[in-house]
Amino acid sequence: MLDRKIAPKITDIEEIKFIYPQKMELSDLVPMYWMKEVPNATSRIDFYFDAGTVRGKSVLASLTAGLIFSGTKEKDSTTLHNLLDDSGAYFDVGLTQESALVSFYALNDQMLNIFRIFEDAFENGVFPQKEIDELVNDRKQKFLVNYEKVSFLAQREFQKQIFNGTPYSRLIELSDYDDVSRTEIIDFFNQFYKNGLMKVVVVGDLPQTTVDYIAGQSRKWCVQARPEFQSDFSNNIKTIKLEKKDAIQSAIRVGKTLFNKEHDDYLAFTILNTILGEFFGSRLMKNIREDKGYTYGIGSYLSEINKSGYFLIGTEVGSDVRDKALDEIKKEIELLQNELIIEDELELVKNYLLGQALKSADGPYAMMDLFLAVESHGMNLDFYNKFIHKIQTIKPQELLDLARKHLNWDSMTIITAG
Amino acid sequence: MIQFERFELDNGLKVIFHKDVSTPMAVVNVLYDVGARDESEEQTGFAHLFEHLMFGGSVNIPEFDSALQMAGGESNAFTSNDITNYYDVFPANNLDTALWLESDRMFSLAFTDKSLEVQRQVVIEEFKQRYLNQPYGDVWLLLRPLAYKKHPYKWATIGKEISHIENAKMEDIRSFFQRFYCPSNAIVCVAGNFELDYVKEKISYWFASIPSVKKPFRILPVEPIQSEFRELTVERKVPADAFYYAFKMSERKSEGYYVTDILSDAIGREKSSQLYITLKKEKQLVSEISAYITGSLDEGLLIISGKLNDGVSFERLDEALWDCLETIKNVELSELELDRLKIKIRTAKEFQEQGLLNRAMNLCFFELLGDANGVNEEQQIYQSISTKILHEFANEVLRKENCSLLKIKAEKNA
Structure with a gap:
């Protein structure tokens, strides 16, 4: 007998085939x-x-x-x-x-x-x-x-x-x-x-x-000498409000200089970032869109360059709720620093990330892009096996420690326009 | 060639199965035969608002997204003037989860007052972000009522005005669901590495018990044949003057649709197109110009749009544009030029069909048109179009009395 209240059993992903070009x-x-x-x-x-x-x-x-x-x-x-x-x-x-x-x-x-x-x-x-x-x-x-x-x-x-x-x-x-x-x-x-x-x-x-x-x-x-890229960055920590007359929405950007794949904290931070703002079920989306209705969309990203990277939260919100939205963003970050993530939420994020990993290796074009993302940092596809292992084994305490280490509100550059 | 199997449940649900052994992922695509054209003029934006509410929980499942995310998948949807399309992409092992979710929200929605209030706000922010707080953002809000006088294409999917979203009532939304969200009004495609019998069994398990409701009957106001040139000029705070020439064109199911699609490519798709070469490269009147079609199911639009260079008047552009269109109407395209357009279409199609999701969406869409296999016949139609018929349609479509012109004029000292 069909019982719609019972969720079907979920099958875990066992392996992902990575192919080298x-x-x-x-x-x-x-x-x-x-x-x-x-x-x-x-x-x-x-x-x-x-x-x-x-x-x-x-x-x-x-x-x-x-x-x-x-x-x-x-x-x-x-x-x-x-x-x-x-x-x-x-x-x-x-x-x-x-x-x-x-x-x-x-x-x-x-x-x-x-x-x-x-x-x-x-x-x-x-x-x-x-x-x-x-x-x-x-x-x-x-x-x-x-x-x-x-x-x-x-x-x-x-x-x-x-x-x-x-x-x-x-x-x-x-x-x-x-x-x-x-x-x-x-x-x-x-x-x-x-x-x-x-x-x-x-x-x-x-x-x-x-x-x-x-x-x-x-x-x-072909290049004759290896191209050099800057490696030392540090963001100006400040809050800037750009005024635009008549704007009915305000754009918000909050972030800081961080790191890229080559950093030891990268894999765990990717998981932390997913929890915060990388997908539809993230905390920022759930709070600022799905609970408050302040925005059509909000997300957080880790953007990488050759020798560094930066963390960014971006959204457009109604001009009248700009400050409230900023307060909620701050609140969500501090929550990551002060409270351990509960098991159910962590399990969901883990499963979601594994599904995404499977999808990101699906087909030759996707596989090549996956390869290029590590190749440019002198790494190989084993990076993704490490990522899968990290997803499977990460604990709430590690995520909390990481949030404390990298996401202090006092270290952020905060820009609003509108 | 996209292979597929097709079957139907007793409650009227149409199902398409597309097998792909090469992927570990799967897709469930659900197309509902309802769009903004099915709204009443006093309650526009409903189909789209409703799409948002479909993620607000169904009778047995409090949260749609989290259940799918737990299964490693993700989901989204879009609403057009014609259809509402939902899709789930997930690891193939978890087909049951996707079918459980889609069947439950077809069975009965259960969103709360709070969910309505929040989604109302989200859609209003979407309205602002896309249509009001961008330069040229309100073009479609202006162009649609200029080109259509009776047909519901005269309003945009987001709605005619924000107040319609603000005033949406729970009871209206419930009746919208009951009318349009039933098995007989839906087409499901399951795509992935499965066997047909397995898919039949699963679909039947999850969907067969949903009660049958008669497919809603659609009578839309008929758009009278346009017989006069229409023109609207508005001033906006934008950096450059912009123009939108909208010509009526054939409905989706007719051959004329395909011919006009190629015609739009010929006049303004790429840097080798006629308007680009004449108006931009030779006469330097515009900074950008392109032509495209709306692709709607009922009578659609071929649009020529662009922006004027500084110091060029609308009048000068208008004269040069109609001159150029006259030439297109008088001189047949060469075989070489037509072949160029056809190989671009063939290339684009090959790339699109690589994606499992695209294939699933297309199968549902062509089934809505009457036959899923249309997806495999479309190329044949494009490739068989001759220079002669293209020329006939150029003369049929690119007439002044078939055209509505919207001009966005830059406010001075803006």
Whole structure:
């Protein structure tokens, strides 16, 4: 007889299969990874360049990233885009502080051709002034649109305070866009792209000859020396209120400089962060959204960079409840420091995290991304077995100690906008 | 090719099973045939508010999410003008948990007054965050009533105004549930590494005892054929002037839907599209421009939207845009250009179908359209479209009297 009151028995996850991609060496410093086992006709190729926003002045990295297909002597930008579209390719340039990532998504039989279009655009790019002017114009308009958003205002001030005094803290202003010359863009491109390749990643069941060709042709772009990244950070501990007239919501950012995967506390902190704000059932969501109704969403994150990382709580709340929301955030953090988590809640978080771990290894694209997340810190997939072990064995006292060690309210940078 | 099996329970619940042996995860997707178009004009935003309440606990289960999280899974949902779609992604071993949860909330909801009050607040904050506190955020609140005069597409899923959410009563919400949340109005897809018999047994165990209710009958106000050009200009605190040309287009089930979809790609999807090249690259009138379709089940919209460059007037843009559309209407696309659009569609489809969740959602959606196998036939339709028919539809759709224009003008000294 069906009894709906009784929850079905839950089966625990026993093992997760992690698969390594093949590794090739483009140079002593530059690896190429290939995940060949894809059960369909799709593929993705990523090129990582040492061309993030910490290189070069103000908006130089950002503009250069937008100009990769802006034209060669023979082919203008429209011709290049037509060629890419003829092959059905989707391409994307992702820019972070520490890298520029050029990615192509396409059907297998088009990849070789796409690489050739890319290679031509890349090798023979002339960066026409007209294209630069257009991009500057577009970016300025986008900047002004973003500038109207409280989330943008709060996030940018947060970055400034958290990375205080380093190239990572640089704030873009509208006038910066008029302060970049074509010569600077070309120099930046030559230095950080043409001699800045850090890594190539291939996912897809491509012919060996195609992969070999791409490897061979990409070698000329390899970095000559290991890129250096800043390692010492400490956030400005302060509270800043940015006023924006007429805003009906306020953006809140609370956080501090912390660490990345390489730190001993990382695994346990990931679990602590999940409890606090990383998923729908987290304490911040349960309290500030599901109990108080102050917001549509709230979350906490651990964001990693090459040599460090930062912890961040972010949300948009009704302007009238901004201070109340901040009080509740503080309360939730202090609760983690003062009261042991009860077993039921911890069990739920453990099960949830194990389910997520299983999902994060599901399929070749996900598996590659999982691998890349550890590879960039010089680690291997054994990291995830350690994580699973940590999830299975962590105790409430360790979480409480960790909250006391890393989440003191007095160490936080607090920004509100709106 | 997405393989699937299909069966139906006596209470009218339609079930699709999609087997995938390669994944340790599974999906349960539940599509309810109810959206914002089923609301009355005095109570808009209900379907979406209701979606929030569906997570507020059912008769035997106090908390939906935590039970699924305990099983290593997660869940979410979305509401459109046409449908409400719920999905659960979890380790395949715990299929029972997902079916237990979905069947219980189809069986009977039990959210509290407190849950209604809180979700009302959450939705109001969502309204503010997405529609009011963003530059250009209220575009759809303005454009819909301009383009639709009778059909319920004239309001957005979030609702016409905040007061409708503020005034939602418990009893109205209960009757909404009783009317639309029944087995005969739902399509379930189970996707993962299971056997058909096992899925049949499980589905039957959890869903068969839910009482049968007649599928609600839908009569929507018919939108009169548009025969005049419409125009609305509003001033807002935004950095740049923006324009939205909305053309009526065929309903989802007709061939014209697919043709108009490709047409929108041809005129404004990528940097190789006609409006982008003419209005941005050649004439430098706009900083951005694109064309896309709303993809709705009933008569939809093809939208051309963008932002003006500083110093360019709406009039100049308008003249150049209609010139460009005239050219599109007069000259057939070349085979080469059409092939370019088709390979992009094929590539996008291959990538989308990699995800188990996408496959499950699509199967439910096509079953709603009449046949889940439509998901496998869609490519064929796109690939068979000729330059000739595309040209016919360009002339059919891109007419001035078929168009509603919304202009967002930047307030000076804003």
